[in-house]
Each structure stands twice: as C-alpha cells, then as structure tokens.
Amino acid sequence: MSAGSSQPDFATLQQAAKWFAELESGPDDGQRQARWQAWLDASEQHRLAWRRVLAVQQGFAAINTSAPQARASRLALDAAARGRSRRGSLRTLGVLGVSALAAWAGLREAFWRADLQTATGETRDFTLPDGGRIWLSPDSAVRLAYGPQQRELVLQQGEVLIETAHDSALPARPFVVCSLHGRMRALGTRFSVRQVADDSTTLAVFEGAVEARAASGPPHVVPAGRQIGLGAEGLGPENAASPAREAWRGGLLLADDMPLPDFLAELGRWRRGHLGSDPALAGWKITGAFPLQDSDRALAMLAQALPLRIETITPWWVTVLPR
Secondary structure: OOOOOOOOOHHHHHHHHHHHHHHHOOOOOHHHHHHHHHHHHOOHHHHHHHHHHHHHHHHHHHHOOOOOOOHHHHHHHHHHHHOOOHHHHHHHHHHHHHHHHHHHHHHHHHHHOOOEEOOOOOOEEEEOOOOOEEEEOOOOEEEEEEOOOOEEEEEEEEEEEEEOOOOOOOOOOOEEEEEOOEEEEEOOOEEEEEEEEOOEEEEEEEEOEEEEEEOOOOOEEEEOOEEEEEEOOEEOOOEEOOOHHHHHHHOEEEEEEEEHHHHHHHHHOOOOOEEEEOHHHOOOEEEEEEEOOOHHHHHHHHHHHOOEEEEEEEOOEEEEEEO
16 A cells, blocks of 8 residues: 555554554543544544544444444544644544544435335335335335336435236336336336446346347346346446345345355445455455345354354454454
C-alpha cells in the first residue's frame, strides 16, 4: 500500500479496532488515552482506520438510538474540545462527527427511496398488488411502479426472489424488474435478481423463463435452470442456475468452491458490523452448507473444518485469521 492510499491496510484496521476495545474496557485512564492519541496522530492511515472503526460503531448507534455513546467516541471528542494535539484532534473530530455519519446516511439513502426494504440479517416476504409474491434478502430495497401499461419492480440493492401472478387487467401488463444494469421481463415464472454491488446484476430462473435486456446489446430469453449476468458491457454467458440463489430463503448459505472473502461478504449481510479476514487467506475456497440465521455458528463450523481461528475484538468487529 502506498503512503497516499485512501484505504488503510488490514493490520492498521486491526490496530484501530483493538484501540477501540481497549478504550472501552475498564475505567478512564489518562496514560492509555495519551498512548491512543499518539497512535492516532502518528499517520494519516491510523486516522483513516479509526474512521472506519467509528463508522461501524456509529452504525450500531444509529440503529439503537437508546445506546449510550461509546467511551472511545467521547474521549476523541473531549480531546478535540481541549485542543490536545490540535491538528490530529481536529481531524479526529471531523472523522467522528461528520464522515462516519455521512457514510451511514449514504448507506441508507436507497432505503429512504424504497417502498419495501429489509435490514441487515432480516428477510421479509410481501404480496404484490397483482397477487404475486416476493422475498427480500437482507439489506435489500425495492420500489414498485404499477400503472395502466406495466407492472414494474425496481431493485435498488440486494436480492429479491419473485413468484409472478397472472395479471387480471386486460390486456395483461408485462411484469418487469429493473436494476442498474438492465431490464428483465417475466414470462410466467419464478426467478431471482441479485444486485449487491454496482458492477453487475445476476438473474437466475427457476421456473418459466425471463427475457433479459442489458443497457447495450440484444435481449436474451433465459430458460428455467439457467442464470445470466448483466453488466455495463451487456449480457454475460449463460450458466446453470446456482441453488444458492434461492437457498437463502430457507436460511442456508450454499458455498461451492467460494473464495473466502466472498463467503464472508455474503455471511456479513446477515449480521451487523465488520466481518473480515487476513489478506493471506484470499485464495482459500469454501464448500458446504452454513446456517445464515446463526452466523456465529457458521463461523464456528468454518474454524472447525479448516485451520482457521475467529478473533472477536468487539461483538461488531470479527476477523477470520490463520490458525
């Protein structure tokens, strides 16, 4: 990592999380606070890592408004108010008071515009105005646009499993799902659409068929048992539909030679906080069925099956490390 990088490295993030845990443990200690302040002032990367840790912690505070302010946050604000290590403290104050909350607001923006949504770790099912049904996976948001000519569902983020219903209107209105990367028209079907990152959308068809049309290129009809990706370059290759794209509704994370970082990113949608891993494990692959509703148990299964250990610095900062 270069000195000018805007992303703190793994080791620095772990240091920041451990400083937070240390500041939260036991009574106030002036010498400990001074050591933390010296660490914070030592480099911009330390401040960026502290910002990340506080953003995660303040995300919890934003969810639970009755929770008391963390001691680590209070200490940083007190240091800034007293002018101690003025330059570093003012940076800290900006990190705590503006940047972290702005990041939280950005994460929730899609939800403010949504008609239906779920929180981290939550799944919900809904009956649509035409009698169809949808299931939303965690951290998902959709907007409905039903009109005289069309039934439209806009997936703003996350994943949705859909069972369409026959339209009673005459003539029947098409049922269309829109994402950042294209439009998918149902042809009497059960299918899922997943958009958990900005770079692509995945369509998996389980019954019937779906016509997929990316922003560029011709449309393509995807039959049952197949899936396809939609991206900025058009439609990707058609492959067998992954059972994982509907297994989550039953509470299972199905991994088939899945890279460990991808596994943890998926499991992380089912629990609040930071769930990361040592970069040295990036090439590890995971196979198996893991319980999504009990992510601690899923992590324990992972550590039992592989030479890994789970480090819990705080309940909301958990890391997978080599044993």
